[in-house]
Amino acid sequence: MLKIGIVAGEASGDQLGASLIQTLKKHYPHIHFEGIAGPLMMAEGARSLFPMEKLSVRGYLEVILSIRELLSIRRQLVHYFINNPPDLFIGIDAPDFNLGVEEKLHAKGIKTVQMVAPTVWAWREGRIPLIQRAVDRLLVIFPFEKDYFAKQHVTATYIGHPLVNQIPYPVQRVKARESLGIDAEKRVIALLPGSRQSEIKYHANLFIAVARRLSQEHPQLVFLIPFINTRLKDMFYQQVGSSIKDLPLIMLQENAHRALSAAEVALVASGTATLEAALYDCPQVVTYTLSSLTAWMVRRKKKKGFVALPNLILDEPIIDEWLQEGATVTNITQSISLLLSPSVKREQMILAYQRMRQALELDTESAMMEGIKQVLDQHAN
Structure with a gap:
């Protein structure tokens, strides 16, 4: 043995x-x-x-x-x-x-x-x-x-990266939306605040505030938030309280794959999920916030300018990164709104995803x- x-x-x-x-x-x-x-x-x-x-x-x-x-x-x-x-x-x-x-x-x-x-x-x-x-x-x-x-x-x-072979390609967006019961005229944004308790603590209210602002500007939006377990889902509820009332929000207890399959844009906490979003051809905006002490230590010892994995792999700023003080509702909302339109930014991001996939295959x-x-x-x- x-x-x-x-x-x-x-x-x-x-x-x-x-x-x-x-x-x-x-x-x-x-x-x-x-x-x-x-x-x-x-x-x-x-x-x-x-x-x-x-x-x-x-x-x-x-x-x-x-x-x-x-x-x-x-x-x-x-x-x-x-x-x-x-x-x-x-x-x-x-x-x-x-x-x-x-x-x-x-x-x-x-x-x-x-x-x-x-x-x-x-x-x-x-x-x-x-x-x-x-x-x-x-x-x-x-x-x-x-x-x-x-x-x-x-x-x-x-x-x-094993995910390259595990994630089906091309992406079946219509099928994913149908499995979630989402009407065809709705537009879908995936919210991925992270899989650690500390990430939920720092990101939950920010992500909901962004969703509320976007919902006001784009009434046809539906938001998906996947959680890998009940504990994280409950912690998220505790953080956001009644602020999610009347928000078109679907909470899933599963990995992020179906949410990213269904979404046309994602807001993602920096980590492996940024690579997953790219492999699902889902345009994304990346954010991350830490305690002030941790952020100060990271800045002292950081060599590379990027945090999102697709940016690091391609060594290009293809994805907007809003970190720490830059992680404001206004900044993130503007970046996501740009990706909701048929913009050059959106098109270039998807083409960059294809180059990244080829590099990792x-x-x-x-x-x-x-x-x-x-x-x-x-x-x-």
């Missing part, structure tokens, strides 16, 4: 982890996964030792408030894997948590792979020595990362297996 330690820290990592587990099970029928997993990974058979939601924290202030619990979970997890060593440990994203686990396990002779590289090319480049100590191999999802890490003497395998399953098999074979030798 092949034993794999695995840790995902948020919804996007859970998606990647489920895809990875499916792939590995095809090649290794007798395989066991345990660590920290989300609902999709657990549905594929992974055993979760701690709730994944405990790791879904973003921002310096938010991490400080949760630091004791996070460190306790990490200590317990490291202790467990040292006493029950896996054949391989795979960390999925969540680098601030996973690199600490990987460093300690690697020091004990356990092979380690980090899937989704820390964005050291964008900020906090000082983490490179830790990556060199902690991992045997990175599985990177953006084309430029393999060469970047080679220059840093870190072995990396480019695997493409790859046989992800084969590339992923090649990278992992090489590490396992080294372990066997």
